Amino acid sequence: MSSKWMNWMTELSSRKWIASLTGKFSHSKLSRLIIPKFAKAYGIPIEEAEKELKEYATLNEFFTRKLKPGQRPISTEADVMVSPVDSLITAMGKIDAGTILNVKGQDYSLDEILHHSPRAETYRHGYFFVLYLSPTDYHRIHTPVAGKKLEFEHVKGKVYPVNDHGMRNMRQVLSRNERLITYIEHAGGEVAVVKVGAMNVSSIKYSVPDAMEWKLGDDFAYFEFGSTVVLLTENDTFEVSPNVEIGTKVKMGQALGHFKHHS
Numbered sequence: 001m002s003s004k005w006m007n008w009m010t011e012l013s014s015r016k017w018i019a020s021l022t023g024k025f026s027h028s029k030l031s032r033l034i035i036p037k038f039a040k041a042y043g044i045p046i047e048e049a050e051k052e053l054k055e056y057a058t059l060n061e062f063f064t065r066k067l068k069p070g071q072r073p074i075s076t077e078a079d080v081m082v083s084p085v086d087s088l089i090t091a092m093g094k095i096d097a098g099t100i101l102n103v104k105g106q107d108y109s110l111d112e113i114l115h116h117s118p119r120a121e122t123y124r125h126g127y128f129f130v131l132y133l134s135p136t137d138y139h140r141i142h143t144p145v146a147g148k149k150l151e152f153e154h155v156k157g158k159v160y161p162v163n164d165h166g167m168r169n170m171r172q173v174l175s176r177n178e179r180l181i182t183y184i185e186h187a188g189g190e191v192a193v194v195k196v197g198a199m200n201v202s203s204i205k206y207s208v209p210d211a212m213e214w215k216l217g218d219d220f221a222y223f224e225f226g227s228t229v230v231l232l233t234e235n236d237t238f239e240v241s242p243n244v245e246i247g248t249k250v251k252m253g254q255a256l257g258h259f260k261h262h263s
Contacts, residue, residue: 026224031059038062042136064139064222072138074217074253079188081238081257082217083250084144085229087131090167092246095232098124103174104167112175113194113230115155119183122190125235129256130174132162132228140207141195141221142252143214144231147186155179162198162228174230180204180221184214188259189234193220198227217253236260 025031035053039046039062046053048071049062056062075082091103098120100108114120133139157178160170167173178197183190195204204227207219214220240257250256 026060026063027058029058032057032062035059035062038135042134044136048138060224064224066140066219067138072142072217072251072253075255077255077258079259079261080216080255081144081191081231081233081259082142083131083252083254083256084141084193084220084231085131085133085139086137086252087133087229087250089129089244089246089248089250090132090228091130092128092240092244095123095126095128100128100130100230103130104164106167106172108172108174110232112172113179114181114192115153115179117151117153117181119151119190119192122234123192123232127233127238127240127257129231130228131231131250133223138252139223140219140252141193141223141229143184143216143218143220144193144256145184145186145188145191146214146216147184147191148213149211150183150185150190152180152182155181157197159197162196166198174228178204180206182221186259189237191234192230192232194230194232195221195223196228196230197223231256233259 035056038059039053048067050066050068056065093101095110098110100110100113110123111120155178158176160166160173160177162173162177174196180195182193184193197204203224204221206221237259238257239260241255244250244256
C-alpha cells in the first residue's frame with residue numbers, strides 16, 4: 001500500500017466520529033465477546049490483571065484494567081522520577097531552547113505541545129521523554145513524582161495514530177492530537193505530564209478528577225485505547241539513569257532518572 005494512500009486513510013480515520021463509533025463498541029456489552037481474542041492477539045499478560053477475563057463487562061473495562069497489587073513495584077531511590085506507564089521510549093533527550101528534537105524524524109515546538117502555555121518557559125531547557133503505549137501494554141497512567149497539581153488543560157484535537165507510521169508520516173502528531181496536560185509541583189521542581197490521545201481513543205480520563213495531590217506512583221489517569229505520554233522536566237533539574245535510552249521498554253514505577261540537588 002502506498003504511503004499516500006496510507007496517509008489518506010489515516011486522515012479519514014482521525015475524524016472524531018469514527019473514534020466515537022469505535023469507542024461506543026468498546027463500551028458495549030457485545031464487545032466483551034472479543035476480550036479473549038483481543039488479549040491473545042496482542043499477547044497481553046492476563047495473569048497480571050486484577051480480575052478474571054470473564055469478569056470484565058466490556059472491552060473498554062478490560063483495556064483500562066487495574067493490575068493485581070505488587071505487579072509494578074515503585075522505585076524507592078532518592079529524588080527519583082519514575083516511568084508513569086508501561087511503554088517503549090521512542091524519543092528522549094535535552095530540550096534545545098524550546099525544541100524537542102528528532103521524535104521519529106520530526107522536531108517539535110514545546111510551545112505547540114503545551115498549547116502555548118506561559119509555563120512552557122519553565123521547560124525550555126529541560127528534559128523530555130516520549131513514551132509510547134502499544135495495545136499490549138497496561139494502560140493506566142501513574143504519577144512520575146510525588147507532588148501537587150499546579151494546573152491542567154484539556155486540548156481538544158485530532159486522533160491521529162501515534163504508532164510508527166503515524167509519527168513518521170503525519171505532520172506534528174504530538175501537537176495536533178487531543179491532549180490532557182497536567183503540571184505537578186514536586187520537591188525538585190516541576191514536571192509536565194502530557195497525555196496524547198490516539199486513533200480509536202475515545203477519551204483520556206483522570207482516575208480521580210478532583211485530586212490535588214499524589215504520592216509517587218499513584219493511579220492518576222488512563223487511556224481508552226493506546227497512546228503516548230510526553231514527560232517534561234523543569235530546566236536543569238534532571239539527570240537520566242545510565243541504563244535508560246531510546247528503544248528501551250520500561251515498566252510503570254521503573255526509575256527514569258533523578259532530580260539534582262541545588263545548593
